[in-house]
Amino acid sequence: MTRTLVVAETALRELVRRRSVLVILLLLPLAFYLSRRGDHLGQSIRFVCLGVGWALSTAALFAGSAARGIEPRLRLSGYRSLHLVLGRLLALWTVGVGLSVPYFVLILVDQRDVRYGAIALIMALMVAVAAPFGLLLSAVLPRELEGTLVLLTVVGLQMVMDPADTASRALPFWFSREIGTYAIDHTDGGYLTRGLTQGIAFAVVLTLLVVAASAVRLRQRRHLRFVGA
Amino acid sequence: MNHNAWLAALTGELRRHGVGPDLTGHVVAEAATHLTESGEHPLRVFGPPDAYARAVADSLGGPDRRPPHRRPGPVRLAAQGITKRYRGRTVLDRVDLTVRAGEIAAVVGANGSGKSTFLRICAGLVSPDAGTVRVHGALGYCPQDGGTAEFLDADEHFALVGGGRGLTRDTARRAGRAGAAALDWSPPAGTQARHLSGGTRQKLNLVLARLGEPEVLLLDEPYQGFDRGTYLDFWHEVWRWRDAGKAIVVVTHLLNQLDRVDLVLDLTTPRERAA
């Protein structure tokens, strides 16, 4: 536990020091929000949630790539891959909460007649899904540019694809559209249930995949045996 | 420079030139006596401290290399039959290396002869096509570059790597700063690794490998970017670690260091040697 916390604290410090990146990430959801603020209030909520997801998964992507160099050394100095990946996730989740709270407050102040609780739920799920999603991309794609392009594609598709289309359920942020409909258009609870199920499933599966990818990459190789000193 | 400052500088330079602590004491005391009796300025009588230290070291026929009674300890690292191929080319062909506690092994060879690959296999970062590595105790690894985090300062590195070894933040920081001091470096608080020079970053890298006193140290040309003084400090430290019973493997291309080590593993293939 201590080891996970040490990794989490260090990862948080690293994230916070990338000031310019942080500022861009913080402003990105705002741009999304304002883009539809004038004509379609409800749409601006959907967009700001996607913006939070995009910002956090981008941050996770960069954090994951930056850690590649030092992780083998940390593994050798006594960390398990689980310590490393959970520590980093904790740090990203913390940043994600910090990122979404101001936007939730903005919606509270700026919007009327929506289900605030459901919006809070979207944001919580967004943070839970976006962090492992970005880390997973960094584990699979060695270069940041490729990961960024994939993220761009996913978020773009998420915006343009009809949520009713079955194929769009394969996108990681689909739940935000579904629960969004429930929160904004006051539809029946089916939307909430479907969204919640998909969101939780993605959060769990992505987290497990990140843990597995890290365990494979930082595995103890079979040719090397440590004998007690 | 007054007498005391000159004598202090001489002490440091003698150490850097590999003169043992006992002899250093004698040389410094004798110089102090001479200065007291003659009343002359040290720079006039002895010249600059580093030049005089070099003259003393030369008169000994080189640095005081190994303590007189050393028995090699138990085996710490045993690599057997290590074979590695890259794109159909055999880089390492059934390489064996056994290093005991209190021994330094140098891995030498031409560029591309697989020195770093061999070390990475020993560290378990790369899998070989055949062969095994047994390590008794903990492993410290200093990569050729990388191995540090751009946005963290030295103390945070110490805390992070030390945390893996089970050290508290304070213990890790103290151990890290002591290791840095031995390389004539006192890490400025708050300076992130990305703002350090290449040589200084390598010092950090080396100190990190040593945190928590692992029994086996794998060093991949860790002295790149070091100035001459730090380079001497580095070897002095390596000898000290050896005398403390560590098993050390150093990748090097500098053949003039080979007389200071216990084992040499030459990865140059016979074919290359003939060419």
Next chain:
Amino acid sequence: MDQERRAQWLRGVLDLCVLGLVSRGESYGYELSQALRAHGMGTVQGGTLYPVLLRLQRSGLLTAHWREGATGPARKYYRISPAGSAALRAAATDWTAFAASVGAILSEEPKR
């Protein structure tokens, strides 16, 4: 005498001069530097003298020990060893022969 030439010559024989001086009785660095000057060898600085002493000690021609003086600081006294005496005798013979050869060349009258 030309300073530079003297320094050049001295470089080859300084260890023998030091050995010779110590063979007359134990001595220490500062005293030896004074004695060298008194013998017309000019100023031999500590930076040159002590490494020579160290080399002679290392090769077993001199022995050394520290002793508290009645006045002044503790000094490192050097004494010649039996091996040092033997080496000095051999070197003295060689030097005499060498100096005689040089002398013969330098003092020869030019042929008319």
